[in-house]
């Protein structure tokens with residue numbers, strides 16, 4: 001793990017109330033998948049290329065028409081006001097100062113319009129479906145109207161998995177309901193109405209494509225599912241096991257990435273998250289065929305440790321580490337990676 005990320009994680013552990021720290025840190029079940037996440041990226045080695053001029057390295061990429069300073073996005077994570085009083089408004093400022101992109105969670109703790117007003121770059125909106133479907137539809141409409149550049153439907157969470165370290169999510173009712181309250185039909189229980197809808201189907205994915213912006217499917221761990229999502233209209237795939245917070249013993253995302261990249265065969269961008277903690281982890285993911293990666297918990301720790309400035313510092317450090325890795329691997333940019341850069345360590 002990069003030193004600054006480890007320092008921010010330690011600082012956050014000191015600053016945050018125990019139950020908030022545990023909500024962010026926990027995985028599901030026995031935390032087998034969580035425990036493997038970072039180590040899985042280290043099961044690969046590089047075959048660097050030599051003999052090229054590495055004077056100038058450019059980590060920038062283009063994704064759905066937007067230029068990002070690095071192929072690293074901030075993953076959708078819930079309730080940033082648990083980490084910082086400004087919540088997602090601080091996060092988006094920090095992310096955009098680093099030239100990155102925030103995927104704003106459906107479970108964000110600031111009004112979507114307030115986060116959008118603080119944006120100085122592109123952002124996407126992550127979608128959950130709720131027991132009361134009309135609420136989700138209205139929230140998505142607001143996100144699109146506020147300027148979301150893409151929708152990311154999270155498909156691995158028909159239910160939120162039990163987490164041993166957690167007795168409940170330590171969020172206030174106001175922060176939990178901030179984007180829902182105006183859409184609650186009369187007489188419904190707000191918390192029941194906004195629990196997960198377990199029927200997050202390919203039809204639901206297809207329905208989202210009607211907004212006229214790209215729709216990505218998040219939580220894909222199989223090649224056949226990736227192809228089914230493309231058939232339903234997905235414009236991108238996010239390989240993810242939800243940071244080890246849904247099905248415990250799900251495969252590491254580095255393993256799934258190889259299968260999904262082969263199945264998708266360049267038709268749409270493939271992104272990946274889970275346990276990515278350094279520029280070399282990013283380089284490994286790119287070498288395995290990802291177009292970009294997302295980081296989850298490091299953004300939360302950075303936000304807790306130092307607000308927007310902490311988020312920028314974390315992403316800048318990953319960008320610098322990636323630039324150094326690219327140069328030593330013999331690539332001037334993510335688009336210039338040599339074929340066969342990454343090879344599994346023989347077991």
Ligand SMILES: Cc1cc2nc3c(=O)[nH]c(=O)nc-3n(C[C@H](O)[C@H](O)[C@H](O)COP(=O)(O)O)c2cc1C
Pocket residue numbers: 023024025037075076077078105106107126154218240241242243244245273274275276294295296297298
């Ligand atoms: C505290 C927390 C909250 C999360 N909330 C969401 C969410 O609201 N929507 C979603 O699609 N994924 C959510 N995720 C999963 C992340 O988007 C991402 O898949 C995962 O954190 C990546 O792993 P990493 O934390 O090891 O980088 C959450 C993860 C954490 C740790």
Ligand SMILES: CCCCCCC(=O)C(=O)O
Pocket residue numbers: 078107157160169242245
């Ligand atoms: C009832 C609150 C559920 C929040 C779900 C957010 C999430 O995806 C997570 O992993 O946490």
